[in-house]
Amino acid sequence: MSSNGVTYPAGFRAAGVACGLKKNNALDLAVVISDVPATAAAVFTRNVVKGHSLQVSRRNVQAGTARVCIINSGCANACMGQRGWDDAIAITQMVAEKVGCAPEEVLPSSTGVIGVPLPMENLSFGIAAACAHASPAGGADAARAIMTTDTHPKEVHACFMLEGREIHLGGMAKGSGMIHPDMATMISVLTTDAAIEREALDAALREAVSSTYNRISVDGDTSVCDQVTILANGQAGNSPIVKGTAAFDTFVDVLTGMARELAKMLAADGEGATKLLTITIQHAPSDHDAHLIAAAIAKSPLCKTAAYGQDANWGRLMTAAGYSGAMFDPEKVDVYIGDIQVCQNGVAKDFDEEQALKVLSEKEVEYTLDFKQGEGFDQMYTCDMTHEYITINGSYRS
Amino acid sequence: MSSNGVTYPAGFRAAGVACGLKKNNALDLAVVISDVPATAAAVFTRNVVKGHSLQVSRRNVQAGTARVCIINSGCANACMGQRGWDDAIAITQMVAEKVGCAPEEVLPSSTGVIGVPLPMENLSFGIAAACAHASPAGGADAARAIMTTDTHPKEVHACFMLEGREIHLGGMAKGSGMIHPDMATMISVLTTDAAIEREALDAALREAVSSTYNRISVDGDTSVCDQVTILANGQAGNSPIVKGTAAFDTFVDVLTGMARELAKMLAADGEGATKLLTITIQHAPSDHDAHLIAAAIAKSPLCKTAAYGQDANWGRLMTAAGYSGAMFDPEKVDVYIGDIQVCQNGVAKDFDEEQALKVLSEKEVEYTLDFKQGEGFDQMYTCDMTHEYITINGSYRS
Numbered sequence: 125m126s127s128n129g130v131t132y133p134a135g136f137r138a139a140g141v142a143c144g145l146k147k148n149n150a151l152d153l154a155v156v157i158s159d160v161p162a163t164a165a166a167v168f169t170r171n172v173v174k175g176h177s178l179q180v181s182r183r184n185v186q187a188g189t190a191r192v193c194i195i196n197s198g199c200a201n202a203c204m205g206q207r208g209w210d211d212a213i214a215i216t217q218m219v220a221e222k223v224g225c226a227p228e229e230v231l232p233s234s235t236g237v238i239g240v241p242l243p244m245e246n247l248s249f250g251i252a253a254a255c256a257h258a259s260p261a262g263g264a265d266a267a268r269a270i271m272t273t274d275t276h277p278k279e280v281h282a283c284f285m286l287e288g289r290e291i292h293l294g295g296m297a298k299g300s301g302m303i304h305p306d307m308a309t310m311i312s313v314l315t316t317d318a319a320i321e322r323e324a325l326d327a328a329l330r331e332a333v334s335s336t337y338n339r340i341s342v343d344g345d346t347s348v349c350d351q352v353t354i355l356a357n358g359q360a361g362n363s364p365i366v367k368g369t370a371a372f373d374t375f376v377d378v379l380t381g382m383a384r385e386l387a388k389m390l391a392a393d394g395e396g397a398t399k400l401l402t403i404t405i406q407h408a409p410s411d412h413d414a415h416l417i418a419a420a421i422a423k424s425p426l427c428k429t430a431a432y433g434q435d436a437n438w439g440r441l442m443t444a445a446g447y448s449g450a451m452f453d454p455e456k457v458d459v460y461i462g463d464i465q466v467c468q469n470g471v472a473k474d475f476d477e478e479q480a481l482k483v484l485s486e487k488e489v490e491y492t493l494d495f496k497q498g499e500g501f502d503q504m505y506t507c508d509m510t511h512e513y514i515t516i517n518g519s520y521r522s
Numbered sequence: 523m524s525s526n527g528v529t530y531p532a533g534f535r536a537a538g539v540a541c542g543l544k545k546n547n548a549l550d551l552a553v554v555i556s557d558v559p560a561t562a563a564a565v566f567t568r569n570v571v572k573g574h575s576l577q578v579s580r581r582n583v584q585a586g587t588a589r590v591c592i593i594n595s596g597c598a599n600a601c602m603g604q605r606g607w608d609d610a611i612a613i614t615q616m617v618a619e620k621v622g623c624a625p626e627e628v629l630p631s632s633t634g635v636i637g638v639p640l641p642m643e644n645l646s647f648g649i650a651a652a653c654a655h656a657s658p659a660g661g662a663d664a665a666r667a668i669m670t671t672d673t674h675p676k677e678v679h680a681c682f683m684l685e686g687r688e689i690h691l692g693g694m695a696k697g698s699g700m701i702h703p704d705m706a707t708m709i710s711v712l713t714t715d716a717a718i719e720r721e722a723l724d725a726a727l728r729e730a731v732s733s734t735y736n737r738i739s740v741d742g743d744t745s746v747c748d749q750v751t752i753l754a755n756g757q758a759g760n761s762p763i764v765k766g767t768a769a770f771d772t773f774v775d776v777l778t779g780m781a782r783e784l785a786k787m788l789a790a791d792g793e794g795a796t797k798l799l800t801i802t803i804q805h806a807p808s809d810h811d812a813h814l815i816a817a818a819i820a821k822s823p824l825c826k827t828a829a830y831g832q833d834a835n836w837g838r839l840m841t842a843a844g845y846s847g848a849m850f851d852p853e854k855v856d857v858y859i860g861d862i863q864v865c866q867n868g869v870a871k872d873f874d875e876e877q878a879l880k881v882l883s884e885k886e887v888e889y890t891l892d893f894k895q896g897e898g899f900d901q902m903y904t905c906d907m908t909h910e911y912i913t914i915n916g917s918y919r920s
Contacts, residue, residue: 170845171841171844171845172843172844172845172848172849172850172852173840173841173843173844173852173868174844174852200837202837203837203840203852203865203868203869203870204869204870205853205867205868205869237835237837238835238836238837238838238840238841238870239836239837239840239864239865239870240870241870425823425907425911425915426915429911429912429915429916430915430916432912432916433915433916433917435916435917437635437636438636438637439598439600439601439635439636439637440636442571442601442636442637443569443571443636445570445571446569446570446571446572447568447569447570450570451570452570454570454571454601455603466637467601467637469603470571470601470603471601471602471603471637472601472602472636472637472638472639509823509912510912510916511909511912511913513823513827513912514827514830514907514908514909514911514912515909517823517824517827517828517831518827518828518830518831518833518908519831519833
């Protein structure tokens with residue numbers, strides 16, 4: 125295979141180039157091109173403040189087909205007024221000219237600092253280079269070009285059989301800070317060579333996002349540029365997948381699994397993180413309560429610094445559950461750090477601190493709270509909060 | 523005056539002693555005693571999980587009078603089941619015996635690590651010592667004894683004239699981490715020698731708390747032991763203050779001013795903080811929207827690390843406003859850092875970075891967002907988020 129990410133499926137080309145938006149000649153402009161018009165769907169940030177590139181994408185994706193995703197890092201193109209909108213439109217026009225499609229078939233995304241104008245001369249150069257160099261081998265460069273404070277690029281792929289044909293899916297994502305659920309909390313592009321109806325693709329994307337991208341938190345902040353886009357170009361040659369079929373269910377399962385892998389990569393690579401934390405809430409009064417509790421723990425600086433300090437301070441988990449807004453009886457709650465039970469029926473339970481330290485020193489740690497008072501379930505992914513998080517975010521613009 | 527804190531009003535004695543709950547023989551047990559039964563009111567955490575000492579206080583204060591506040595640091599007496607409740611009751615009994623009052627006139631508070639039992643032998647010794655040593659000069663020791671990760675004790679006092687008599691008010695507070703509004707987010711004891719009816723005292727306390735203690739945030743976390751108590755012993759000799767009078771309004775104003783000073787001290791001494799941040803939201807669609815926005819900014823790690831880095835990254839303020847849950851038109855918003863306007867009508871405005879750096883390097887920084895779309899107002903106090911915050915909370919139990 126030529127690529128393990130967005131160009132893993134047939135009929136996609138990609139490139140990542142440097143056009144001077146980032147320092148040190150780092151890759152900062154990515155393009156993903158479908159050889160033919162692809163069915164397209166996307167989910168966007170629910171932030172009231174929305175970046176201009178995102179707003180153009182949101183308008184263009186409504187037609188249901190697209191050819192190109194173009195993503196720059198280094199500048200969010202947000203809070204720039206009419207100029208920001210004009211710049212985003214100009215990007216779609218430049219890309220359309222190079223690729224040979226309509227500007228409305230181009231979905232632009234921008235990520236980086238807010239309130240700074242896009243340097244359009246650099247973008248003009250970069251777009252020409254990226255479109256010229258786009259190839260089936262370019263997925264890895266594209267994944268690198270969308271990074272902001274990510275420490276490594278994030279790519280996934282998957283395949284399954286349908287009607288005797290192999291269906292391929294690929295994806296990339298970036299996002300390391302300003303991450304919290306309630307939307308597609310980062311920038312991600314997913315691709316597939318499956319043929320699938322627009323309505324089915326949209327439903328599949330929303331279902332996959334709800335339990336993956338919408339279940340990660342790095343710092344409780346959410347950005348104005350969050351966007352997950354999927355392009356399905358039909359090059360696998362299957363008959364179009366429609367909702368309510370076994371093929372649709374399989375597609376959703378595979379897409380969700382791929383999205384979960386990307387989401388966990390994002391959480392594990394959270395700014396300054398040393399470990400991935402999985403928060404599992406079982407038997408809460410309702411799914412909604414379970415989600416409130418999981419989200420409160422996932423965004424609690426005290427829970428996250430304790431994880432960094434490898435401190436089995438489970439009282440902070442109980443405290444976060446208590447202020448989450450969920451209603452529950454605290455005297456039924458069991459708490460586990462890994463497999464070690466540290467609290468039973470809301471009361472401290474003796475445990476081996478040495479054994480707990482061993483569990484907490486791993487790269488992946490699971491906190492499980494069993495409320496024993498219903499069927500509510502939720503699971504979130506987050507990371508610890510470290511000195512390095514402060515260093516990164518105390519000097520982001522400099 | 524013998525004291526500038528809780529023993530500033532007439533007829534109050536206090537002490538702070540060391541009984542081995544903290545390391546290094548630090549003061550860890552405070553007592554505040556009114557010479558006569560005092561009218562009493564209190565507000566408590568809204569956390570679903572509540573400490574046992576707090577639950578006993580909550581029960582006892584319902585009678586409307588009290589003699590003693592007893593507060594230990596070093597151990598929260600929370601998540602201990604029946605034993606925690608029994609220990610809190612035992613504390614009230616020991617104090618009552620030493621002071622010569624009913625156990626129900628004692629309001630206990632505990633703050634510190636959750637899930638660890640109180641060492642009752644130490645408390646027995648400490649209570650005897652504290653009650654024996656309580657004096658009108660003991661306010662400062664009491665303020666020191668309630669500290670957890672606070673770097674300095676916090677005391678305030680105020681006075682005003684009523685019916686030709688001088689009315690005195692005093693107070694102390696502790697709280698440095700796990701602080702966020704939605705309740706009385708710390709432990710604080712307020713005292714006054716005013717005579718005031720119970721209903722009026724309760725109303726005055728709730729009004730004072732709403733714009734002060736409930737408007738500070740250090741890290742978005744809230745504890746299971748938060749409690750603000752006020753004792754009014756009538757020793758000033760005024761005729762009892764009742765609601766709906768000028769005297770009541772004055773009392774509320776003075777009490778609120780004092781509470782605001784304590785609240786700002788708490789925010790400025792937030793764990794690891796280098797500066798106090800005041801977030802002012804003007805002309806939002808409603809007060810509720812204004813509060814959602816102020817709270818989102820006050821708890822945003824990205825806004826708080828930018829302040830630490832003295833980075834005029836106002837895009838993070840806009841972003842936090844955008845995900846706060848408030849609805850507003852982003853294209854009307856003006857943003858100021860100190861007096862420097864950095865955003866006009868939602869669009870970046872050129873500003874002098876050198877001048878901004880100068881403002882951001884001060885010990886107190888004000889962020890003002892003017893939404894220009896209504897009369898909604900809110901103001902919150904918080905602090906920056908620093909490397910030291912991570913150090914403190916990565917190793918709290920050790």
